[in-house]
Amino acid sequence: MNPIEYETKDLDNYFYSLKEMYPTAYNKAKTDPYTKTRVILMNGTEYESVWFMHQFARHCNEPEILCSLARIRNQEQWQQKRIACLKPINESILETTIAYEQLAIDLTACLAKYEKDENNIKALNFALLEDFDHLYRFSNLLMMDKNIDAKELVGSFTEIMPGRPTIAEHRYPADNLRKHMKADKAELYSKLVGCTITAAEQQTMNYYMNISQWYKNDLGRKLYAEIAMVEEEHVTQYESLKDPNLTWLEQWVMHEYAESYLYYSAYESEIDENIKQIWLEHFEMECAHLKEAIRLLEKYEKKKYNKVIGNGDYPILLELGSNKEYIREVLATTITLTSKDMDYKDIHKLKDDDCYFSYQNAFVGEEVECVPSHVVINQAIKELGKDYRYQDEDHPIEELSDRKKDNTTIARTN
Numbered sequence: 001m002n003p004i005e006y007e008t009k010d011l012d013n014y015f016y017s018l019k020e021m022y023p024t025a026y027n028k029a030k031t032d033p034y035t036k037t038r039v040i041l042m043n044g045t046e047y048e049s050v051w052f053m054h055q056f057a058r059h060c061n062e063p064e065i066l067c068s069l070a071r072i073r074n075q076e077q078w079q080q081k082r083i084a085c086l087k088p089i090n091e092s093i094l095e096t097t098i099a100y101e102q103l104a105i106d107l108t109a110c111l112a113k114y115e116k117d118e119n120n121i122k123a124l125n126f127a128l129l130e131d132f133d134h135l136y137r138f139s140n141l142l143m144m145d146k147n148i149d150a151k152e153l154v155g156s157f158t159e160i161m162p163g164r165p166t167i168a169e170h171r172y173p174a175d176n177l178r179k180h181m182k183a184d185k186a187e188l189y190s191k192l193v194g195c196t197i198t199a200a201e202q203q204t205m206n207y208y209m210n211i212s213q214w215y216k217n218d219l220g221r222k223l224y225a226e227i228a229m230v231e232e233e234h235v236t237q238y239e240s241l242k243d244p245n246l247t248w249l250e251q252w253v254m255h256e257y258a259e260s261y262l263y264y265s266a267y268e269s270e271i272d273e274n275i276k277q278i279w280l281e282h283f284e285m286e287c288a289h290l291k292e293a294i295r296l297l298e299k300y301e302k303k304k305y306n307k308v309i310g311n312g313d314y315p316i317l318l319e320l321g322s323n324k325e326y327i328r329e330v331l332a333t334t335i336t337l338t339s340k341d342m343d344y345k346d347i348h349k350l351k352d353d354d355c356y357f358s359y360q361n362a363f364v365g366e367e368v369e370c371v372p373s374h375v376v377i378n379q380a381i382k383e384l385g386k387d388y389r390y391q392d393e394d395h396p397i398e399e400l401s402d403r404k405k406d407n408t409t410i411a412r413t414n
Contacts, residue, residue: 001264001313001314002311002312002313002314003257003260003261003264003283003286003287003290003312003314004287004290004291004294004305004312005312006283006284006287008284008285008287008288008291009288010288011068011071011072011288011289011292012071014075014285014288015074015075015078016078020082021078021081021082021085022082022085023082023085023086023274023278024274025085025086025087025088025089026039026086026087026088026272026275027088028088028090028091028095031272032155032271032272033099033102033153033154033155033157034106034157034269034320034321035270035271035272035275036099036102037099037102037103037106037107037320038266038269038270038275038279038320039083039086039087039275040096040099040100040103040200040203041103041107041196041199041200041203041262041266041320042083042262042263042266042279042282043080043083043084043203044199044200044202044203044204045196045199045200045203045258045259045262046076046077046079046080046083046259047080047199047202047203047206048195048198048199048202048203048255049076049199049255049256049259050073050076050077050080052251052252052255053069053072053073053076053252054073056069056248056251056252057069057070057073059248060248062300064296065249065296065300068292068293068296072289072292075285075289076289079282079285082278083278083282086275086278092146093211093214093215094138094141094142094145094146094148094220095142095146095148095153096207097138097142097207097211098135098138098139098142098150098153098154099153100203100204100207101131101134101135101138101204102135102153102154102157102158103200103204103320104127104131104134104135104200104201104204105128105131105132105135105158105323105327106157106158106320106321106322106323107196107197107200107318107320108124108125108127108128108131108197109124109128109323109326109327109330110318110319110320110321110323111124111193111196111197111318112124112125112128112326113323113326114189114316115189115190115193116187116189116190117181117186117187117190117193119178119179119181119241120181120190120193120194120241122343122344123178123237123238123241124193124197125330125334126237126334126337126339126344127201127234127237127238128163128327128330129163129164129330129331129334129335130163130164130166130169130230130234131163131234132163132164132327132331133162133163133164133165133166133169133373134163134166134227134230135150135154135158135160136160136161136162136163136387136389137166137223137227137373137376137377138150138223138227139160139388139390140376140377140379140380140387140388141219141220141223141376141380143380143384143388144376144379144380144383144384145216145217145220149390150388150390151390154390156390157321157322157324158322158323158324159324159327159328159390159391159392160388160389160390160391161389161390161391161395161400162395162397162400162406162407163331163335164335164337164410164411165373165374165400165406165407165408165410165411165412166226166227166230166373166374167364167368167371167373167374167408167412168338168347168408168410168411168412169230169233170229170230170359170360170363170364171233171338171339171356171359172355172356172358172359173233173236173359174355175338175339175340175341175355175356176233176234176236176237176240176339177236177237177240177342178237178240178241178342178343179240179241179342179343180240180241180242180243180244181194181241181242181243182243182245183243183245183246183250183254183308184307186243187315188309188310188315189315189316191242191243191254191258191309192257192258192261192315193241194238194241194242195242195254195255195258196258196262196318197238198235198238198239198241198242199258201231201234201235201238202235202239204231204234205228205231205232205234205235208224208225208227208228208231209228209231211224212224212225212228219372219375219376219379222372222375223372223373223376225372226371226372226373227373237339246308247301249293249296249297249300249301249303250297250301250303250307250308252293252296252297253290253293253294253297253305253308253309254308254309255293256286256289256290256293257290257308257309257312259286259289259290260283260286260287260289260290261314261317261318262318263279263280263282263283263286264279264283264314264317265317265318265319266279266318267279267280267283268317268319269317269319269320324392328396331396331397332396332397335397335400335410335411336348336410336411337411338350338356338411339356340354340356347411347412347413347414348414349414350414352414357414360412368408371408374406374408377406378406381403381404381405381406385404386403386404387403387404387406389403397410
C-alpha cells in the first residue's frame with residue numbers, strides 16, 4: 001500500500017458533523033482486547049498529531065502553512081474525539097488502564113521483533129519490562145478495589161507478573177536520553193517505530209497525569225502519580241530516538257505518513273466491523289493530510305518527500321498480538337539493566353556515588369515501605385493471601401517468583 005497513490009477528496013471535503021463525531025461505543029465485555037488497544041493507540045496517535053501541529057504553528061509565520069495546519073488540525077481533533085468516544089461509559093478507570101498497559105507491552109514487543117536498529121531495539125526492550133511491571137501493579141489494585149480478574153480483560157494473551165520493579169525505575173532524568181537516529185540513513189520502519197512508540201507512551205503519560213486526581217482512594221491516586229513519573233521517563237527516552245534535525249515540514253510529512261500507516265495497519269487487522277470502517281475512513285483522511293504536507297514541503301523547502309518516506313510504500317504492517325515468549329526472554333536477560341549516559345548498564349556495575357542512587361535517595365528516600373507501587377502489592381498479599389498474577393508457568397527470575405513477598409532490591413541496589 002502506498003498512501004500517496006490512494007485516491008482522496010479535496011481537503012475541505014473532510015469536515016464532518018457533530019453527530020458523526022459520536023460513534024457507537026464498543027461492548028467492554030465482548031470486544032477483543034486488541035480492538036481496545038488499537039482504540040487507545042489511535043487516540044494517542046491523534047493526540048500526538050494535534051499537539052505537534054500546535055507547536056509547529058507557534059513556530060511558523062507563513063500564512064498558507066498556518067491555514068493548512070488549522071484545517072488539518074481541526075480534522076485531527078474530530079478524529080481524536082470520535083476515537084475517544086469508542087470507549088464505553090461503563091468501563092472504569094482501572095479497566096481502561098489494563099488496556100493501556102497491555103497496549104504498551106504488546107505494541108513494544110511487536111515493534112521490537114521486526115526492528116533492525118539496535119539502538120531502537122534496546123530502548124524498546126528496556127521500557128517493555130517496566131510497562132510489564134505496571135500491568136502487574138494495576139492488576140493487583142483492580143482485584144482489590146473491583147474484584148475483577150485482569151486475566152479476563154487481557155484475554156489471556158498477556159501474562160501478568162512482576163517485571164523490573166517500579167520502585168527501581170526512578171532514575172536520574174538525564175540518563176533517560178538516548179542517541180537519536182539519522183533520518184537520512186535510518187530505515188523507514190525504524191522512523192515509524194520512533195513515531196509510533198512516542199505517541200503511544202505519551203498518551204499513557206497524559207492519561208496517568210490527569211487521571212490520578214480522579215481516582216477514588218489514596219492508594220490508587222498515589223500509584224497513578226508514581227507510575228506517571230515513569231511514563232515521563234519513557235516519553236523522554238522514545239522522543240530522543242527521533243532525529244531532531246528534520247525541519248518542521250519534514251516532521252509534518254513523517255507525522256501524517258505514520259498516522260496513515262497506523263490506520264491502515266489497524267484496518268487490516270481489525271475484527272470489529274463498525275470500528276474497521278472508522279479506521280478506513282480515517283485512513284483516507286490521513287492520505288489527504290499527507291498529500292497536503294508533501295505539497296507544502298515541496299513548495300516552501302524545494303524538497304521531495306522521498307527524503308523523508310522513500311517512495312511511500314509501507315513496510316511490514318503493525319499487527320498487535322501475544323508476545324509471551326519474547327517477553328520472558330527479555331525478562332531473563334535484561335532484568336538488572338538501568339539507564340546510564342544514553343545507554344544501558346547493569347545495576348551491579350554502577351559505582352556507589354552514581355547519580356542513579358542519589359536520585360533514588362531523593363525521590364524514594366529511606367521509607368521504601370511507603371512507596372505506592374510496593375504498598376499495593378503488600379496490601380494485595382495481606383488481603384488475598386498472595387499477590388495477584390496470571391502466569392502460564394513459573395516466573396523466569398527466581399528473585400521475583402515469591403508471591404508472598406514483593407522484591408524491592410532487584411535492579412535497584414548494587
